[in-house]
Amino acid sequence: MLTRIDHIGIACFDLDKTVEFYRATYGFEVFHSEVNEEQGVREAMLKINDTGDGGASYLQLLEPTREDSTVAKWLAKNGEGVHHIAFGTADVDGDAADIKSKGVRVLYDEPRIGSMGSRITFLHPKDCGGVLTELVTSATTTEH
Numbered sequence: 001m002l003t004r005i006d007h008i009g010i011a012c013f014d015l016d017k018t019v020e021f022y023r024a025t026y027g028f029e030v031f032h033s034e035v036n037e038e039q040g041v042r043e044a045m046l047k048i049n050d051t052g053d054g055g056a057s058y059l060q061l062l063e064p065t066r067e068d069s070t071v072a073k074w075l076a077k078n079g080e081g082v083h084h085i086a087f088g089t090a091d092v093d094g095d096a097a098d099i100k101s102k103g104v105r106v107l108y109d110e111p112r113i114g115s116m117g118s119r120i121t122f123l124h125p126k127d128c129g130g131v132l133t134e135l136v137t138s139a140t141t142t143e144h
Contacts (some may be wrong), residue, residue, distance in 0.1 A: 004051045006088035006136040007058040007115075011071050012080050019044050022059065026125060031058065032116050040069025045115055055088050055138055059116065084122070086134035092119045095135055099123060100109035111137070 015058035020027045027111040030049035046059040062083060064072035072085060089095045092111045100106045114120035117139030125132040 001017065001091075002087040002089050002135075003053045004055055004088040006055065006086040006134075006138075007045065007060045008082060009060045009062055009084040009132075009134070010081065011062050011064075011075050011078075011083040011087065013063065015042050015061055016042060016060050018063075018080075019046070022061070026072070029125050031056075034115065035065060037065075038055060038116070039071070040064055040066045041071050043115060051088075053088070054089075057098055060086070066114055084121075084132035086136050088136050088138065090137060092121055092135045092137040096121050096123075099135075104128065111135075 028046040032045040048057045104127040107122040111119040111121045119137045123133040
């Protein structure tokens with residue numbers, strides 16, 4: 001069962017500049033940052049609020065680290081902006097299988113490791129009204 005909006009992914013050309021915009025404009029601070037070599041991105045998670053299920057909601061700012069990454073290709077085509085929406089779930093495997101049974105393409109055969117040690121998979125945007133959709137199971141149940 002999907003329990004919350006886990007995060008909104010925002011693609012950007014300059015992570016530091018974008019982080020500073022969100023800090024100066026909205027007061028959001030970086031909760032976590034990392035480089036995901038597999039996905040070819042440098043990212044910052046800005047915590048927006050805690051949620052009733054022990055998780056949280058974030059903005060995920062994504063800067064490509066190489067030209068062949070999915071985010072770099074997306075930026076080249078679309079420019080900066082909202083890249084994807086992610087829903088939190090206690091069971092990414094089960095929810096992905098359930099959604100797949102409804103005719104929605106799941107992009108990974110097995111969930112992969114995402115931000116902060118989470119388990120993730122993506123749903124095809126053409127099956128989701130044009131929105132790239134991510135399913136996320138947090139690494140821990142007490143804090144994302």
